[in-house]
Amino acid sequence: MKLSLSHFKRYKEIAFLLWKYGRSDLVKNMEFDEPYDPEKEGKKIGDVTPDQLADDLEAMGPTYIKIGQVLAGRPDLLPAPYLKALERLQDKITPFPYEEVEKIVANELGVRISKAFSRFDVTPLAAASLGQVHAAALRDGREVVVKIQRPGIRAQIAEDFEVLGEIASFLDNHTAAGKRYRFATVLEEFRIAIQQELNYENEAQNLITVGKNLKEFALITVPQPVIDYSTRSVLTMDYVQGQKITSISPLARIDIDGALMVEELFKAYLKQVLVDGIFHADPHPGNVFLTGDNRIALLDLGMVGHTGPGMQEHLLKLLIAVSEGKGEEAAETVIRMSEKLPTFDAPEFRRKISQLVAIRRDQGLEQIKVGQSLLDVSTNARDNGLFVPSELTLLGKTLLQLDEVGRILDPEFDPNASIRRNVTDMMTRRMKKDLTQGSAFSSLLELKDFTTQLPGRLNRIMDAVTNSEVEVKVKAVDAKLMLDGMQKIANRITTGLMLASLIIGAALMMRIETRFHLFGYPGIAIVCFLLAAAGAFWLLINIFLHDQSNKDTK
Template identity: 60%
Template sequence: MKRYKEIAQLLWKYGRSDLVKQMASEEELGIDEPLLKTSPGDPPPEELADDLEALGPTFVKLGQVLSSRADLLPPRCLKALARLQDKVKPFPYADVERIVEAELGVRISKAFEYFNPEPLAAASLGQVHTAIMRDGREVVVKVQRPDVVPQVVDDFAALATVASFLDRYTKVGRQHRFGEIVEELRASIMRELDYQREAQHLILVGKNLAEFDLIQIPQPVPDFSTRRVITMDFVQGRKITKISPLARLEVSGFALADQLFRAYLKQVLVDGIYHADPHAGNVFLTDDGRVALLDLGMVGHTTPAMQNNLLKVLLAMSEGKSEEVADSLCDMSETDLGFDVVGFGKRVAALVVDRQGQHLRESSMGRTLLEVTRSAAEFGVHVPSEFTMLGKTLLQLDEVGRILSPDFDADAAIRRNTSELMTKRLTRDANKGNIATTLLDVKEFLSGLPVRLNRIMDLVAGKDLEMKVRAVDAPVIMEGLLKIANRIASGVILAALIIGASLMMRIETTWTLFGYPGLAIVCFLTAVAGGLYMVANIFIQDRRSERRANRPGVA
């Protein structure tokens, strides 16, 4: 209960008061106001960073994520939260020594020639120390914070409860599915806490980007890396945000930005694994003029099918083709029953047009992707989480690109590299394994083809060939056709009664009604009554069908 109280106090202090009130009143939650208040009476953003740090690693990590979301927060909040990227309060060296020696199974003085007791940087889940190996290799050692795993597990249990409440009782919760977002973030952070997995990421991504001479991925030392400790190359350089204007003149900013963007396109659209956290604290400019990507604990994955849709979306957006963007998003997404496809198309068109009208330095591919994702939920379109992560990654990449080269055009880079990306994808698909699998499938098909053809010809010759057609929802279709047939037959009968009555009006009879031949009047009145009954029955049946169609859970 203490954790719930701390979370509620944080929301009350910095969030919208109507959000906290709604957690008790169950009213509908709006989303038109900014996430954080920015009025003069609000607490300063620096205080928010301090409060998140006081709540522990999980909330520091949330602050890190928010620090790169320029689409959600104003600049002054982003600047304050940026401190959480690598300037969190460090934990004591005694804990560092205890964890390293327990994980490596040897004393620090035996494993390293030198180990700096002062941390180089401290973040949400761990902190980094410089060291020198016995062979003279300069490295950094990242050590996980003590007892961080159980704390993260407890925090996400509390956040999942809050998210579940919002999903169940608020409109915005049903639209955006906060429970799924919290679960995805929990799984991502738990993967980050496995430093052996990060070591594998460094090796794999480094191999995939070996062709880019201006990109550096520090490599791990496997024998000195465990689940809680990772040792890797020391990168000589500075964060790109710390580069002076004079230092920028000494490097080719456009070449660095272009190659970095091409490297990310290759990771996302060809390799299927990419560095998903390129915020300014994780991107260094090395002393030899290259860009180094650090901290590969958070990576994104894309399947071949997802890569096809992502390429379509990126190309269509770079060319301003909003209809193709909307169609591709609908193809890759889960949609609610009766989702508003027209409204969604109009919203996407508005976002794409706004982006096309922005100045080059204001335009952001990542920001537009995230805005499309948020808008999609309002219209019943639930975009895959991979798309949202890609949008966040591109938003961070846009910021890095502007620092390196303010005039870099991401749209032009996408169009410029499309043919190269397609060639690499075709080359990847044409590897020995895929060719062998395809040949085996063809061999199996050809070997069984004569037998199948003989069976078909025997059935045709013996007049035993049958074709069975299985209609979807056949009972419903037959019921509808039967209703139509009954209404047509009734209409024909009523029309015959009216025509017969009009013809019998000319025949004089001894029995009359209202001064007209009695049998003719009876036929006419029967037709009128039948017609009124048919109209009423059609109206009632249509209303019932409409209510059933609109009832939740009824298809």
């Protein structure tokens, strides 16, 4: 792998990170424009703690902080201590100076902060990898929060993804894990998601869309944006007064109906995924607030997932199968929705999924995690030669985070039971959505065409049958290859019959005395025997060589 000099420093940092965490085998395969050996530069590998991983990712910049945030919600990829350490990357990032905030707001909105807002807090409420949030108030007194993007972050992330893209392609081409997991494809999906998240106009539209879709849920609220004060790098939206779900005290839990709230939250997410086709994909506890009027507020809709009608059907079937403990049905659904690799082992996959679902079904309420089950299904699919859609992994991560929120509000919450309670309603909603006015008119037009053209089509078919004009064409797959194989079989059978005829004829001619003798026997009979022996030997050699060549090509 030849690495460009312009990105040499970044490559060194990534290479050292791989080396530090036990993947020196990957570093050795990289050819730098300059010699690179971490040990010669004074780097020491020691007892690496989970906190050091979080520190390393934070030091490498926003792109790697975002990777750490994603990894924090993936227990199928990292052990629990690392997940805990990476959680701090979700909302405990060093903010950038207020002077930069003033410049960005002025450039984006076209006016100074003092002109646009009656109040703007200098100290941010929170700082994240891509931006930070400040409390403010509009001129009409409306309380808002302003999300400002970090300066120069787009160029930095673009450069980081260029470096990561080259490394991902190298891993895909030179490692077994790369061929199985397709790092380049996963990285490209992640890059697109980051680009969407960097455009705050998209997030503003997500807030409007999801807020409208969840309007029927009285216990759930989504802050709405102030469009006139929002641009690609600045997002102004309603200020949600409340506290994080994780900071709720035991005394405060007494005053809320946690069971009702988590049931409505889970139902709202099922509706987003299985009916609306757009869902809040990052509901970690830092993005879920309990408001002062005892409602759940969903924050940070920069990352959303999308599901099309076909994928919704598959996900609905999979959720039902997992919740009811039907491993065989779950396995078949995953097979249908995934891409099969040459190494796919169907029997082993079905066995593992059936075993996994059975184990989950027999666990107690405190251990049931439907999100974890979906992630485990995805992991087993990849290990057995299936490339699962990214929607399944994203849904598993989302439901796993939702499980954590649900346990805080109601420790006795059973997500599997919730799926079974709400699945009928979700199916009804999907049917109603499919039966829109437009789809009904389309179906009526197709029915009209069918009924008006049916008599003429039947007449043409009957005339063709009467006049013996009906032809049946059969298109065989690999017909030439099949015919060649049949011809080879026929040739071998014919050769065998001819050799058998020579042997039988020679045996009969042994009793006829002739002047010509060979080895003391009638010569013609011995010649026939020799010809039959030579032919048999040639046929055996030919069969052996052909079978051996077939083995070598497999």
